[in-house]
Amino acid sequence: MSDLVTTVLHLPEFGPGLHELTSHVEEWCHHQSMTTGLLTLFLPHTSASLLIQENADPDVLLDLQSCFARLAPQASHYHHAQEGPDDMPAHIRAALTQTHLSIPLLEGELALGTWQGIYLFEHREHAHQRKLHLHLAGV
Amino acid sequence: MSDLVTTVLHLPEFGPGLHELTSHVEEWCHHQSMTTGLLTLFLPHTSASLLIQENADPDVLLDLQSCFARLAPQASHYHHAQEGPDDMPAHIRAALTQTHLSIPLLEGELALGTWQGIYLFEHREHAHQRKLHLHLAGV
């Protein structure tokens, strides 16, 4: 007899790079009084993405940002250019990471490892305010 | 008291590149008369993949295709070559994207953003007919 709750988080305006969402997401989960289930996060955007990454050393986040800038550089050879030189690289970086994440809920807590955090990865150069859908099904 | 439905879509034969599936998937969801839930798409193939991407400018799809051709080029250094020079790059491009996607269903509609479409990314050079599993759990 499982239950199902959903919400939309309106995230703060974030500039380019990785921004941790773990405590926002955990706080919402704690209010749903479920003990076991599956949380799914879904980002309705194509130039930002989701990532679970190391939450200990902030240098990891900088290195990730540099690496994705190298894998999907701003360059002059893209056909899609009318939304600015940072838009096509943003779509590629989103394609290489995640639009959705699913994380089990166990004994009322997300099954994240000790060093795992949930991040929004903003790929545009200017700050954007993003929405995030949360879907939790369980008991 | 959640419900659960599944189906298999037999997709049209698609050549290399990104092919939008959004309307096929939405149409099936509309027939399930659920209002809230989670749709999961699962592709039982290893040389094609799934991607949520921008649905507005077709140039985005071409640029994505070029970018993945650059990240995982056809090259002579692969050990796995007996299925043709396009097979190993296809596996790598699939590894860099998605075999499954999960999208919340809210008020009977998928929570896709305005600019988001669901795509099959065919990585082989010759056209293939692919199957797609749909799993919808909700109320």
Add this chain to the structure above:
Amino acid sequence: MSDLVTTVLHLPEFGPGLHELTSHVEEWCHHQSMTTGLLTLFLPHTSASLLIQENADPDVLLDLQSCFARLAPQASHYHHAQEGPDDMPAHIRAALTQTHLSIPLLEGELALGTWQGIYLFEHREHAHQRKLHLHLAGV
């Protein structure tokens, strides 16, 4: 009236590269006596990841490993270096692949394609023992 079961698999110690988990995961699913549902695998680690890939030719696994070593090389330009030269590349390779996978269960069997296997991709140079969460919801 769906049911929900979870477990934690304690995987064997694995060295760098791709290690197939399909039979471990299938065996657990078979013991849950469900016929239809959704299995979600979640890896609570940030320097290993999950991948569904070709299970036929072992060369595919070697080529994948080489390719990710090329996309995210050990290099001297990372800021995050105190956990060893293989740690930052491990985080990047994890970001480019998956921390979670969802696979439908149909007639008691995972909907994996004929050539699909479930793999743990260990990105560190030394062998590690990893945990894997399994979450199965269905009927």
